[in-house]
Amino acid sequence: MISDLLREEIKRFKNYEVYNIECKYKMDANEIPFKLPETTIENLQEIVCNANVNRYPDPVSMKLKKRLSEYCGVLPENIMVGNGSDELIHIIMNAFVDVNDYVIYPMPSFSMYKVYAQIAGANRIEISLNDDYSYDADKFINAIKKYNPKVTILCTPNNPTGTVISKEDIIKILKHNHGLTVVDEAYYEFYGETVVDLIKDYENLIVLRTLSKAYGLAGLRVGYLVANVETVKCLSMVKSPYNVNSISQAIALNVLESDVIKNRVEYIKNERQYLLNELNTIQGIKIYPSNANFILIKFNNADYVYNKLIKCGILVRNFSKDPGLYETLRITIGTREANNYLVKCLKEILQ
Numbered sequence: 001m002i003s004d005l006l007r008e009e010i011k012r013f014k015n016y017e018v019y020n021i022e023c024k025y026k027m028d029a030n031e032i033p034f035k036l037p038e039t040t041i042e043n044l045q046e047i048v049c050n051a052n053v054n055r056y057p058d059p060v061s062m063k064l065k066k067r068l069s070e071y072c073g074v075l076p077e078n079i080m081v082g083n084g085s086d087e088l089i090h091i092i093m094n095a096f097v098d099v100n101d102y103v104i105y106p107m108p109s110f111s112m113y114k115v116y117a118q119i120a121g122a123n124r125i126e127i128s129l130n131d132d133y134s135y136d137a138d139k140f141i142n143a144i145k146k147y148n149p150k151v152t153i154l155c156t157p158n159n160p161t162g163t164v165i166s167k168e169d170i171i172k173i174l175k176h177n178h179g180l181t182v183v184d185e186a187y188y189e190f191y192g193e194t195v196v197d198l199i200k201d202y203e204n205l206i207v208l209r210t211l212s213k214a215y216g217l218a219g220l221r222v223g224y225l226v227a228n229v230e231t232v233k234c235l236s237m238v239k240s241p242y243n244v245n246s247i248s249q250a251i252a253l254n255v256l257e258s259d260v261i262k263n264r265v266e267y268i269k270n271e272r273q274y275l276l277n278e279l280n281t282i283q284g285i286k287i288y289p290s291n292a293n294f295i296l297i298k299f300n301n302a303d304y305v306y307n308k309l310i311k312c313g314i315l316v317r318n319f320s321k322d323p324g325l326y327e328t329l330r331i332t333i334g335t336r337e338a339n340n341y342l343v344k345c346l347k348e349i350l351q
């Protein structure tokens with residue numbers, strides 16, 4: 001059997017399954033419900049032609065890095081662009097984590113931390129969040145003292161709970177950590193607080209960002225990280241040279257220059273409050289307040305609600321069987337129309 005040849009770490013592996021169910025309302029993957037900005041669409045032919053796809057792409061995505069460095073208030077040398085921030089998590093593990101090194105991350109959180117730590121053959125320490133999904137910084141500090149991890153990951157706002165860890169707590173953790181602290185800010189724009197400025201004070205801090213969420217470019221696969229110049233150099237040693245394709249670099253640059261994003265983020269934040277208010281009128285469900293573009297809800301029978309919603313044409317993310325998330329569904333905030341339809345369906349399902 002070919003599978004006998006697999007590395008031992010991979011044999012024990014359970015694949016990351018992505019379900020692709022066609023639904024009119026896609027509220028499962030934390031994407032925004034908007035297409036490319038008008039100005040980008042108008043210039044698309046020029047953007048694509050100028051991308052010179054007969055040539056290899058710029059290996060360091062320099063134009064993008066310049067634009068992102070202005071956006072973040074750092075130098076271009078502090079940035080690395082990846083094929084989604086997923087690739088950057090993989091690169092961090094590849095560069096720093098040996099078999100049996102320790103990797104620490106919150107539980108529940110974004111499932112790819114576990115996947116890439118497993119591929120690296122790391123010892124994984126999962127730090128559970130409190131019952132209300134708030135962070136307990138002391139738990140992280142105690143685990144850091146005990147295991148001396150190469151990499152500690154914090155996700156804020158945390159996917160799928162929407163909860164955050166304060167900057168003070170992150171600083172407390174940074175002060176105790178000799179390994180790398182990775183702060184995943186995939187949902188930064190919906191929250192507004194960042195620790196990017198701390199890279200000047202803490203050489204072991206890496207901040208992860210993505211254009212997949214607020215910028216609406218999930219299909220282009222563009223993520224970036226912000227860190228100390230030395231850290232970026234170390235990570236460059238394991239990065240594939242042409243990791244971000246020319247078309248993605250060119251469109252991402254154009255979208256970063258458009259100003260519709262601010263309005264879109266405001267729209268989603270406004271819908272988040274609207275949806276929270278509407279959901280609060282429904283009896284018998286538990287809503288977790290969110291700082292991102294999704295809301296986690298606990299039901300009495302999440303599978304039942306999940307399947308009924310699909311019959312209504314609404315796809316949400318089902319965590320009903322996931323440890324720490326039993327009976328929960330995660331709903332991505334949509335347009336006003338989608339949100340109203342969702343609330344209407346939920347009321348009918350639960351009555």
Ligand SMILES: *Cc1c(COP(=O)(O)O)cnc(C)c1O
Pocket residue numbers: 030083084085086087110155158159184186209210211212218221222223
């Ligand atoms: C969506 C998401 C990412 C992945 O983003 P890509 O750039 O699309 O790979 C990373 N971290 C968290 C917490 C996410 O929710």
